[in-house]
Amino acid sequence: MATDIKLFDSKEENSWCPGCGNFGILNALKKSLSELDLLPHEVMIISGIGQAAKTPHFVNTNGFNGLHGRALPPALGAKIANKDLKVIVTSGDGDTYGEGGNHTLHNIRRNLDITHLVHNNQIYGLTKGQASPTTAEGQVTSMQFDGVRFEAFNPLSFAITIGASFVARCFSADQGHLSHIIKEGIKHKGYALIDILQPCVTFNKVNTYKWYKDRAYYLDDSYDPSNKMIAYEKSLEWGDDGIPLGILYKEEKPTFIDRIPHLKDTKPLIKRKWKPTDAEKFLEEFR
Amino acid sequence: MKYNLLVGGSAGQGMDTFTALLEKIFMKKGYYVFSNKDYMSRVRGGHNFIQLRFGTEEVTTFHPRLDVIIAFDEATVKLHEKRLRDNGVILCDDNIEVKHKNVIALPMMKIAKEIGKSKVYSTVAMGAVLKLFGMSLDKAEEVFHEKWDSEIKGYNLKAATKGYEMVEARFDIEEGAENDNILISGNQAIAFGALTGGVSFYSGYPMTPSTSVMTYLSKRQREANIVVIQAEDEIAAINMAIGSSFAGVRSMTGTSGGGLSLMTEALGLVDITETPLVVLNVQRPGPATGLPTRTEQSDLSFVLNASHGEIPRMVLAVRNAKDAFYQTIRALNLADKYQMLVIILNDQYLADAKQSIAEYNLNEIEINRYIATEDDINIKDYKRYELNENGISPRVIPGSIKGVTVLGDSHEHDEYGGIDESPEIRKNMMRKRMNKLEKLRQELIEPDYFGVDEPEILLLGWGSTYGSLKESVELMQSDGLSVGALVFGDIYPLPTKLLNKYSRYAKNIINIEQNFTGQLGKLIRQETGITAHKSLLKYDGRQISCEEIYNKVKEEVM
Structure with a gap:
């Protein structure tokens, strides 16, 4: 069963550069939604600011394109308000790991039931080529003329360490694999971080399609994603050592909403029935 | 007595x-x-x-x-x-x-x-x-x-x-009379107002003196079936509330000045996405950490202008525990009606002050959400930011209508929420958003007035100084002074009818405020050209008393 993928086509003109890795992510996302038999009004895609963060404009679902770095908080608000919505966050490496780092940290801890697609091109695209948190140390950019002066952020190690319940890495050029992992992420009950390697054809001349293709390999069936220590070790593999693609780590544990007893087994908050006179019982303590 | x-x-x-x-x-x-x-x-x-x-x-x-x-x-x-x-x-x-x-x-x-x-x-x-x-x-x-x-x-x-x-009895007092009063603090009144007014989602970050609002709601989460989130920071708090409001739940956030500084960027997000939101700022003396547990009214100028760019907003200050309850509910309804930001100002003094007042009448409270249904829109061509005659675009709750999707956007956008940089769209969208203030002007509440019909001395104040102003006017009137006081609750847009009426008689207009720069006085001058002749400003972190006002005013005018 699948819904018509064309339902997810947006009328808005796309503004990404030709050849951008974002296209692969966009197509894979639509494919996943369709294959999960979802309808556009059942999904909400939320983003911050950046090229990746324009995604809500280019797919027909509910969308909220908020502030730079602030994709996760409105996603939390929306999910709490209406737990029936499939909430997906699509934002870049700068948005997620830089400006919004604190929200990433704490929403992993919450295990909020959302899917977080990080379009990780290891550079700032929209602001024209400055270093992002995942740009390699020493890489020369349009701002770091002598090269980046600190170590790159490792999102997968970070996420595994602080307790993320679903951690995966994909490559935007393999839409089949990517849409499979996105579907797994959406089906996962809890916070699913999918770090998607995505070439920036305009500003990142180091991490090109070829660069990724030469290094990336797929985790095979013998890999056990439930072993946290092994997952951690895998998450450290990078660059010339090879870049593992697939679900590095996965565990089932209570989601944030599971831990809100009055929301867990009841209707979504949006269906809450309340009239002012219901507050009567709360007046007693002031009498 | x-x-x-x-x-x-x-x-x-x-x-x-x-x-x-x-x-x-x-x-x-x-x-x-x-x-x-x-x-x-x-x-x-x-x-x-x-x-x-x-x-x-x-x-x-x-x-x-x-x-x-x-x-x-x-x-x-x-x-x-x-x-x-x-x-x-x-x-x-x-x-x-x-x-x-x-x-x-x-x-x-x-x-x-x-x-x-x-x-x-x-x-x-x-x-x-x-x-x-x-x-x-x-x-x-x-x-x-x-x-x-x-x-x-x-x-x-x-x-x-x-x-x-x-001990022996020392003081005489008449017997008290039977009454149905309640005893409630300013912050409790706001929190109870939020609860009564249907807030289902409240997000905040602990900051004195605003925390007690969040604590009140948090404690009653299960019984009232609401959700209260302690966010990782105030930026998260307001963005969470925006997200839940966008998704259709009545939402609110609250903080004190320092937290509001962090929330400032998101105030603009409320405006441009036209997401209803009530933001509470319980003031304390700043800047930076300032005097964390003391009182001041020094965030008015800030909240009037907070956010880059230009946004419509309503600013109101609560004046007592009765006002705090009813105004909070009104703020929630207005935010939904105009799909805009309403900022409530309180301060430490009133937040923590408890007073006995007549019990709230819950039967007269209305919750109005102004949500668009299938009948209100063209399902085949829904435009979240429709430019229409009444100036308010139909707000559909995401997910509520099959075949309809809702796109909220922080960029300037076309009627669908799509990014649009054209000059025509920009002009039309700016006009639509800013015009909400003109609509709001039609339903402003004039300030409270106490005093003589044609006062020679007109005192201007706002918010928590209500009680001290009221009592000081009574003292001055008993001395035979021709005096009156306007105490503003609705501050922006500024209601001007009574201001124009009473300022005509006044030889002495004195703004009395708990700040250094006379922020209400400045606003009144900016909006009406009416200039206070003198200012009585207190910024030591302690609430002004009726006696201080009485003495200072007498000094000024005698």
């Missing part, structure tokens, strides 16, 4: 409990009560005090002259004895050294130890206070019964009785 008590000591000595019980007893005796807190930003030690005023008529403010000082330490006496009236009384434990003609030193701790519960020493003082005013202990027993189990109640009743027997 009103009497003024002060309870003082260091943090951790139980003054909050003492006062809470005593004011409840006065309430049950049929008196009106008002109490306000003065505390330091520390958990133990230091000097804190609570002023408790009660009487047979409504009490809207504290009074600096004291009838009884209940001192749990020497510092209390030293700091406040100069405020004691000639016939006033200092009540303290006999181990405190006090040289004052009116001291009543009781062996409070000794009695408590004899009873076998040293914690009840302050209850000895409570019994004594009741006796000083010639009141019986019956209501004390009732209040103790509500508060404690029978064992603890027994200890306390013994202690109160001992204290009661050790």
Whole structure:
């Protein structure tokens, strides 16, 4: 069963550069939604600011394109308000790991039931080529003329360490694999971080399609994603050592909403029935 | 007839409990009560005090002259004895050294130890206070019964009785009258208003003096079926509330000035995405950390302008516990009606001040959401940011209508929410959003006015100074001064009818504010050209009293 993928086509003109890795992510996302038999009004895609963060404009679902770095908080608000919505966050490496780092940290801890697609091109695209948190140390950019002066952020190690319940890495050029992992992420009950390697054809001349293709390999069936220590070790593999693609780590544990007893087994908050006179019982303590 | 008590000591000595019980007893005796807190930003030690005023008529403010000082330490006496009236009384434990003609030193701790519960020493003082005013202990027993189990109640009743027997009645007061009053603080009134008004989602980050609103709601989450989130920071708090409001749930966030500084970028997001949101700012003196537990009205200019770019917003200040409740609900309804930002200003003084007021009438409260349904839109071509004749675009709740998707956007956008940089769209969208203020102007609430019909002296104030202004005008009127005061609740857009009316007569217009720069005065000048002749500005972190206003105004005009 699948819904018509064309339902997810947006009328808005796309503004990404030709050849951008974002296209692969966009197509894979639509494919996943369709294959999960979802309808556009059942999904909400939320983003911050950046090229990746324009995604809500280019797919027909509910969308909220908020502030730079602030994709996760409105996603939390929306999910709490209406737990029936499939909430997906699509934002870049700068948005997620830089400006919004604190929200990433704490929403992993919450295990909020959302899917977080990080379009990780290891550079700032929209602001024209400055270093992002995942740009390699020493890489020369349009701002770091002598090269980046600190170590790159490792999102997968970070996420595994602080307790993320679903951690995966994909490559935007393999839409089949990517849409499979996105579907797994959406089906996962809890916070699913999918770090998607995505070439920036305009500003990142180091991490090109070829660069990724030469290094990336797929985790095979013998890999056990439930072993946290092994997952951690895998998450450290990078660059010339090879870049593992697939679900590095996965565990089932209570989601944030599971831990809100009055929301867990009841209707979504949006269906809450309340009239002012219901507050009567709360007046007693002031009498 | 009103009497003024002060309870003082260091943090951790139980003054909050003492006062809470005593004011409840006065309430049950049929008196009106008002109490306000003065505390330091520390958990133990230091000097804190609570002023408790009660009487047979409504009490809207504290009074600096004291009838009884209940001192749990020497510092209390030293700091406040100069405020004691000639016939006033200092009540303290006999181990405190006090040289004052009116001291009543009781062996409070000794009695408590004899009873076998040293914690009840302050209850000895409570019994004594009741006796000083010639009141019986019956209501004390009732209040103790509500508060404690029978064992603890027994200890306390013994202690109160001992204290009661050790002093003589000193003050006359008429019997209180039966009433249906409630006793509630400013922040509690806002929180209860939010609850009553249908807030289902509240996100915040702890910051004095706003925290008690969040605590109130958090404690009642399960019973009321609401969700309260302690966010990782204030930026998250407001963005969470925006997300839940966008998804269709009535939402609110609250903080104090420092937190609002962090929320500022998101205030603009509320506007451009046209997401209804009420933001509470319980002010304290800034800048930066400032005086965390003190009071000030210094965020008005800030909230009038906060956000880059230009946005419509409503700013209102709550003036008392009644106002705080009804205005919070009104703010929620207006935010939904105009799909815009409404900022509520409170301050530490009013946040923590408890007052007895007539019980809220919940039957007259309405919750109006203004949500678009299938019948209101073209399902085949829904435009979240439709440009239409009434100037408010139809707001569909995401997910509520099959085949309809909703796109909220922080960029300038076309009617669908798509990124659009064309000059025409920009102009039309700016006009649509800013025009909300013109619509709002039609339903503003004029400031409260008290005083003569044609005042020669016109006082201007806002928010929490309401009580002090009201009482100072009464004092000046009894001196024969031609005086009146306008106290603003709705501040922006600025209601101007009464301002224009009364300023015509006034030879002396004085803005009275708890800030350095006269922020309301500036706003009034900017909006109307009416210029205050003088300003009475207080920025020491302490609430202005009716006596201060009275003295200063007399100085200025005599």
